[in-house]
Amino acid sequence: MKGLILTNAYYDAEAALYPARRIREELEALGAAADVRRNDFFPFAVEGGALRSSLEGYGFCVYLDKDKYVLRALGLAGVPVFDKPEAIVTCDDKMLTFFALAGQGVPMPDTLPGLLCYTPSASVREETLRAVEERFGYPVIVKESYGSLGKGVYLAENRAQLASVAEKVKCSAHLYQRFIAESRGRDVRAIVVGGRCVGAMLRRSGGDFRSNIGAGGRGEPYPVGEELRAVAERAARALDLDFCGVDLLFGPEGWLVCEVNSNAFFGEFERVTGINVARAYAAHILQTLRG
Ligand SMILES: Nc1ncnc2c1ncn2[C@@H]1O[C@H](COP(=O)(O)OP(=O)(O)O)[C@@H](O)[C@H]1O
Ligand SMILES: [Mg+2]
Structure with missing residues (x-):
């Protein structure tokens, strides 16, 4: 075939x-x-x-x-x-991903779905900014719902920065999220194939709060502990993904799922960990097709 x-x-x-x-x-x-x-x-x-x-x-x-x-x-x-069409569409939108994971035993940072504006000339409402800062304080994360490589993720340190980022994203899908300070500049990328976590990689930035490899972060092998495996595999299962990269933040009380990437890039992951990700995925695909 x-x-x-x-x-x-x-x-x-x-x-x-x-x-x-x-x-x-x-x-x-x-x-x-x-x-x-x-x-x-x-x-x-x-x-x-x-x-x-x-x-x-x-x-x-x-x-x-x-x-x-x-x-x-x-x-x-x-x-x-x-991956399955519906799973890819859900993962492509970070907020729809959080909704799909909610109630599935997957810890996530507290998040507010952004409210869309259809009038570019209107300013983001004072009530909206106040609600975000009262809930999360500063700094606070603002994300475009569709984005990758760290490009649509912002950190607002004060009201002026929050207002300016909110203006920038108000007409496209976005969200506000608690900043997980313990994870500043580092996170873990776990790869799950066919429901099984095949390995993990620690990513450290060169100074930025974001740790994406595409934004200059560096990877190193990271052990797959019991809790990390359970959270990553639960997230993949809840989203019905054959293959994914789960981004995990170091939370004050354990792992927090930051986002899930269907069909994630895995070149750096294979290079750093020596794990043959492509073989695991190919084997899973052929096994699934054989039923
Ligand atoms: N709530 C948060 N607290 C702390 N760091 C975060 C938070 N959300 C994202 N980050 C950092 O920003 C990076 C990019 O965010 P992510 O949601 O994974 O978007 P992208 O799709 O661009 O990779 C993460 O890998 C992490 O380093
Ligand atoms: Mg990411």
Whole structure:
């Protein structure tokens, strides 16, 4: 059976291309073929009142993109997709992720879903700013709900900074969150494949409060303790993910899930830990397909 590994059309960085190459390599080592393609060719269309697919000949898809239109169409077309379309869409939105994890025994930082503004000329309301600072104090985290590599995450130290960041994000999906001071500049990335945590990596920043590798953070191997494993695996299960990177903050009373990344980049993780992540994922995919 041949699979299709789809990547975002606009990715050029090695970190983004590496997972596709490695997953293909390991699928092939296990006897399955796969093509790697950029998602730039309209795999689906609505035509003549029906959904038309140009993906004949593929028995499954490893979707390393987040485009929800292609995901929905893949779901409608009945092609087995890794990760599952609904899981990718939920993970892409940090606030929807927190809602999906709520009540599932997964500790998370206290979070307020942002209130959308449809009038760019209107200022963020005084009541809103006051509610955020009364609940969380300073510094406080503000995040765009769709973002990665640390780019849409801000730390406001006082009312002036909070007002300015709130203005910046008010018209797009966002959230306010308690700043976990114990975790400043460091966190742990755990990778879960097929429900099992295969390893973890500590990430330290070079000074910034964010520890993303894409923003200059450095990784090192980190032991998978019992609590870390339980939290990471519970989060992956609650979101129905075949493969994910769970970001965990060092909370005052234990791990706190910061976000969950479907189809996370894993080049730095494999390099630093020596764990063959792609092999574990390829094996899980083939085992799932065999039922
Ligand atoms: N509530 C928080 N308290 C402390 N640090 C945080 C908090 N939220 C995020 N961070 C830091 O910012 C980084 C990026 O945040 P994250 O939500 O994972 O967004 P991204 O999708 O950009 O990686 C985290 O890896 C962590 O280092
Ligand atoms: Mg992250």
